[in-house]
Amino acid sequence: MGGPMAVNLLNKGHSIVVYDVSKEAMKRLEDEGACVATSPSEVASKVDSIISMLPNSQHVRSCYAGDKGVFQTIQPGTLILDSSTIDPTVSKEMAGLAGKKGAVFMDAPVSGGVNAAKGGTLTFMVGGEEKEFEAAKVLLSSMGKNIVYCGEVGNGQAVKICNNMLLAITMIGTAETMNLGMRLGLEPKLMASIINTATGRCWASELYNPVPGVLENVPSSNNYQGGFGTALMVKDLGLAQAAATDTQSPTPLGSLSHQIYRLMCNSGLAEKDFSSIFLLLQEQNK
Amino acid sequence: MGGPMAVNLLNKGHSIVVYDVSKEAMKRLEDEGACVATSPSEVASKVDSIISMLPNSQHVRSCYAGDKGVFQTIQPGTLILDSSTIDPTVSKEMAGLAGKKGAVFMDAPVSGGVNAAKGGTLTFMVGGEEKEFEAAKVLLSSMGKNIVYCGEVGNGQAVKICNNMLLAITMIGTAETMNLGMRLGLEPKLMASIINTATGRCWASELYNPVPGVLENVPSSNNYQGGFGTALMVKDLGLAQAAATDTQSPTPLGSLSHQIYRLMCNSGLAEKDFSSIFLLLQEQNK
Amino acid sequence: MGGPMAVNLLNKGHSIVVYDVSKEAMKRLEDEGACVATSPSEVASKVDSIISMLPNSQHVRSCYAGDKGVFQTIQPGTLILDSSTIDPTVSKEMAGLAGKKGAVFMDAPVSGGVNAAKGGTLTFMVGGEEKEFEAAKVLLSSMGKNIVYCGEVGNGQAVKICNNMLLAITMIGTAETMNLGMRLGLEPKLMASIINTATGRCWASELYNPVPGVLENVPSSNNYQGGFGTALMVKDLGLAQAAATDTQSPTPLGSLSHQIYRLMCNSGLAEKDFSSIFLLLQEQNK
Amino acid sequence: MGGPMAVNLLNKGHSIVVYDVSKEAMKRLEDEGACVATSPSEVASKVDSIISMLPNSQHVRSCYAGDKGVFQTIQPGTLILDSSTIDPTVSKEMAGLAGKKGAVFMDAPVSGGVNAAKGGTLTFMVGGEEKEFEAAKVLLSSMGKNIVYCGEVGNGQAVKICNNMLLAITMIGTAETMNLGMRLGLEPKLMASIINTATGRCWASELYNPVPGVLENVPSSNNYQGGFGTALMVKDLGLAQAAATDTQSPTPLGSLSHQIYRLMCNSGLAEKDFSSIFLLLQEQNK
Structure with a gap:
């Protein structure tokens, strides 16, 4: 899912830095114009917004709070949008950790499968502080057509x-x-x-x-x-x-x-x- | 349910003969212009179309095949529309008995409750021989607005x-x-x-x-x-x-x-x- | 199941008349010493106790109340033990019909499979009037080792x-x-x-x-x-x-x-x- | 549950050091002859065997791996028997941590309620290394009468x-x-x-x-x-x-x-x- 979402961001003119455990997947995105990083923490050190799409709660914990995770290097003010489908309590936990770094974490799981990801027609269900929703919506609109605000963090999940x-x-x-x-x-x-x-x-x-x-x-x-x-x-x-x-x-x-x-x-x-x-x-x- | 259905038939200009175990219910319909009968068999001896609305399979069996039931006196060519919700195998059984008398039995259960019955907006789901459906539809249209043909007898149920x-x-x-x-x-x-x-x-x-x-x-x-x-x-x-x-x-x-x-x-x-x-x-x- | 039960009755010295839809099954019992009949009603005309073992409620209704059924010829005082596993309401219905003929109907379904039937070690769960239970027990003991009284008719089922x-x-x-x-x-x-x-x-x-x-x-x-x-x-x-x-x-x-x-x-x-x-x-x- | 288990240990002649979040509960045991501690880590510093009985996985994690937990001060060679009913994966996690300290962790949940705890008639289902089971059995026998070995750690759970x-x-x-x-x-x-x-x-x-x-x-x-x-x-x-x-x-x-x-x-x-x-x-x- 992450691949076609990244391609849509590139196509809409965003500069992106990507990380994936699959080198092949990163290579494909590099060919499309993305910069590649060697870890989530390297990504975090280079960007002001982060979008993640991961298989489960453990992966999210590791990507954000792990040894080479996002929270090692994240800059205050960074907007995080996690599109993984995970346990809402883990979304809340990550939001708490992000807050300590001065960053904003929103959960934004999707509906629609790989075809909707390719076509940029995903639906995003977004949880987090309402005042951040507009910024999230701008970014997510490059990848989906229906961006729904669901209330506090975890509510998207x-x-x-x-x-x-x-x-x-x-x-x-x-x-x-x-x-x-x-x-x-x-x-x-x-x-x-x-x-x-x-x-x-x-x-x-x-x-x-x-x-x-x-x-x-x-x-x-x-x-x-x-x-x-x-x-x-x-x-x-x-x-x-x-x-x-x-x-x-x-x-x-x-x-x-x-x-x-x-x-x-x-x-x-x-x-x-x-x-x-x-x-x-x-x-x-x- | 049967009461408001009968009233709609009267309002649309049909002459009807009614039977109900409740004398009170019959009295109300008599006041509206219906003739009353003392048994299902008396009804059957006086009409060319029969509509029934009964609580369960046992009542249907008794009303049609019982001692004072419809099949005692039914005339060949009579069209029967049973709007009770019952076991489809009982509908088939009744259709078989009707056929022996030269009559046609169709099941025509409804959706929509008492209000739809009063308003004449019931949906009828009709099972029986396709060539009889037009005749059934004419009659049912006095009581409902959506008359759907579902295939052979029992299929309405x-x-x-x-x-x-x-x-x-x-x-x-x-x-x-x-x-x-x-x-x-x-x-x-x-x-x-x-x-x-x-x-x-x-x-x-x-x-x-x-x-x-x-x-x-x-x-x-x-x-x-x-x-x-x-x-x-x-x-x-x-x-x-x-x-x-x-x-x-x-x-x-x-x-x-x-x-x-x-x-x-x-x-x-x-x-x-x-x-x-x-x-x-x-x-x-x- | 019926075959080995009949063999046990023969082995215990009872004279029996048998009926089965399978001629082969009857032949086997004839070879063991049973008399064969051509219908349930013929059986009923020749015996003072009846034991039945049938697949389902419809078979029981037909065997007892059907055209050539037991109730056509049954003699007053006959004891009926039905070992079929059926709807208890059908057992009660049969008991009512038997009563009108002056006969006694008890339900006596079994637990234990074909091996228990062969070995004469079935459990019988018996429903019917308590004063008839002793007579039932004597008969059933030829085929089983555990004969349990469960209360009124239908309770065995x-x-x-x-x-x-x-x-x-x-x-x-x-x-x-x-x-x-x-x-x-x-x-x-x-x-x-x-x-x-x-x-x-x-x-x-x-x-x-x-x-x-x-x-x-x-x-x-x-x-x-x-x-x-x-x-x-x-x-x-x-x-x-x-x-x-x-x-x-x-x-x-x-x-x-x-x-x-x-x-x-x-x-x-x-x-x-x-x-x-x-x-x-x-x-x-x- | 823990209270009566501790009393049985005392009654069988064991010297014990206890910790509970309820001061009242500790007071009762002190009156019976137990020493009291101010944290799990204090208990661990004073004993060579530890028995815990806690409501859920979170409590077990905190009691052992928390800030003032057992693993802060535990001595090599300590035998740990956790009688809480928890997720077997948490038992395995604790056993791993204990192993790093040179200690042995076994899960030993019980069946039988408060009365069995009082009467010393609990059943313990024990998971862990087989060579440690005899030592565990000796200790658990003061509190139960049926001590069952279930295989590797987590298997008791x-x-x-x-x-x-x-x-x-x-x-x-x-x-x-x-x-x-x-x-x-x-x-x-x-x-x-x-x-x-x-x-x-x-x-x-x-x-x-x-x-x-x-x-x-x-x-x-x-x-x-x-x-x-x-x-x-x-x-x-x-x-x-x-x-x-x-x-x-x-x-x-x-x-x-x-x-x-x-x-x-x-x-x-x-x-x-x-x-x-x-x-x-x-x-x-x-």
Whole structure:
């Protein structure tokens, strides 16, 4: 994800310094005009705004608070935008450390996948002090088209994991419902069209239907390739469950959905789009 | 439900003969101009089209195939439209019996509650032979504004219970998600507005949000009064689970949702709108 | 199941008249000394006690109340023992019809599989009038070693489906727990031995452990062959869920277990022992 | 828990130095003959064996690796036995730090509540190097009667949280099953007695039945007072779910049980014994 985001920054005329554990990835960006650094702390010493996109909470901690991390050299006044999807408590922790250095940390996780990153059409959900939001928005607009302010730091993460939990639930619900209706004799396109004008309607039924052939240009009609992998959904649901445990919030369907996607990973569907839940529910002996 | 439907038929100029176990209900319709009968079989002997609206499968069986039932006296060519929400296998059974009498039975369950019945704005989901659909549509148009053909007999029921199962799931999912987000510090209106432009969007989040104050004019903002009672949702989910068992269709979230709404009935929420699931999830000691 | 039960009756000196839809099955019993009949009603006309063992509620209704059914010719005073596992409401319905003929109907479902039937070591759970229990016990003792009185008619079924629901839950629970412990680095035999002296102990962990190699002579150590097939467990859980819906009893784990076993049937484990849930939970890419 | 454990050590003739955040608790032990210290590091400087009993992972980290923690002053050769129930990865982390100081850290969580602590009848599940187990056993035998070796460090925790997850599942399963059977008309004592000789049998049905009146001297027969509080079970299930997420182990029933106990805490049952799940399932309008 980070690569195409950096390219968009370059294309919009920004000068950037990049660091990645993959030298190959840095080489590609150098060819596009970026300067490369040998560590996060080197990046921090050279820039006035930092954007990070990392796989998980541990990576974020290490990138910012680690031995060669950003906080070793960061300059007062630096604006940090972390687009990783991580535990909101880690975002808050990083914001506290940044504050001690006179810097501003905002969480800004994205929705939309690699294609949206390439096209510059990502949605950013931003948490942090409201007075810094305008500055963040200017920068993020080079990489996305929908920049939403969600409240204090950590709230970007909170919205992201809440939205994805509901998506996880509605997708399984849609797949169960379509499968049940089909076994009762309903034609799937007709069934989807009725539900989509009725109270069962959801994004998953309407724009990302998990039954092959109901919609064109969605993963289910392309052997569940592309899209949002089941393993990534499991990661986001892990964050949602951790947040639910921290706050003692009952999430019976969110929790069961987490387990079901985990079972799918067990069954060889980890790299398929998460709408492949339909495959798990279908009678497989047919 | 049957009362306001009958009134709409009268208002549109139809002559009708009515039967109800409640004499009071019949009296009201007699005052509006209906003829009253003493049994379903008497109704059947006097009309060329029959519309029924009954609480469950047993009532439908009794009304049609019972001692004083419709099939005792029905005339060949009669068109039957059963708007009850029942087991699709019972609809098929009734259609078979009707066929032996030379009559046509179609299932035509509705969505929309008492207010839609009064306003003549119900949606009818119709199952039966396609060549009879036009005749059915003419009649149903006096009581509803959206008449949808769903395929063979029983398919109206199938669409109805599938839609309501998905609604049940998305409502609990929305309530879990809103509650989690609020405990994480999100403002509920802002949270709903972001989700409603994102992939978690569903009818329940957008038009019937279960959190008080997010939307006006929905049950959650009126102490969960009105709307669609939890006990009725439990009934529909019972039909969905019976259909899932008949067809061996896995419905993990639909099944768990059934249990959760049942728990709600246990906890005194049976007569509240089904969006009152939010109350069960909230911390009640606060 | 019926075959070995009949053989035990013959071996204990009873004269019997048998009927089965399979002529082959009747032939085998004829060779052992049984008389054969051409219908349930013929059986009923020739005996003073009737024992039935049938696959489901529909078969029981047909065998007793059907065209050539037992109730066509049954003699007053006949004792009926139905060992089928069926809906308790059907047992009650049959008992009512039997009563009208002056006969006594008791439900007497069994636990223990084909091997227990052969060995004459079945457990019978008997429901019906207490004053008839002694007569039932005499007869059932030829086929089983544990004859338990459960209360009024239908209660034998109720105990059976309740027990099997709890068995279904504890088996999945044991499989989840063993799998989790093993992934955490625990040695399965050691782990089972500790749990079996602690509060997690259950029949499934102690005597029927689902992890291959923990116990000898159980299906898990024989490629999950033999034992109690997953499809049969799904059938019993269907009865439990129907009873839960009838009585509005919340059964969240029983209901989810039903769905999980149904998924297992989808995944090719229908004919394996129900302890093969362990296979579904294991990482299958290893 | 720590108090009565310390008293037992004193009663068996050990000299002990104690530290607790509660001065009152230390005072009580001082009156019994213990020396008191002002910090964990002071304790560590004065003893050759350390036993800790703390509420959660954070407390353990702080007690050992914090500013005034054990590792500041610990002497080489010290044997540490941590009886807290915590995340096994934290046990491993502490063992690593202890090793650097030349000390030995073993996890030794307990089963049995305050009464077992007082009576010296706790069960200890011990993880760590096998050659140290004998020394640990000698010490733990002053406080418990069942000292079980579970393998490498962290395995004591792993067994504990696995056992408690299975206990959580079997308790809810037993409560569901008893409630269903009772609504079907079964007498609860009779029902339990049959299940306890059959395949549904588990510790929860046999020795800790959640239905009032089935057993004497269990919390359900004492208004669910005493025993193991629901909030504590929620804590242990949180550890189990974290372990399941770390190892990507599917635990559908364990996960749902976690959510159900969380709902119970919401409903005012947090301080009641965890068998009070029966109250949540019962029809509460009766």
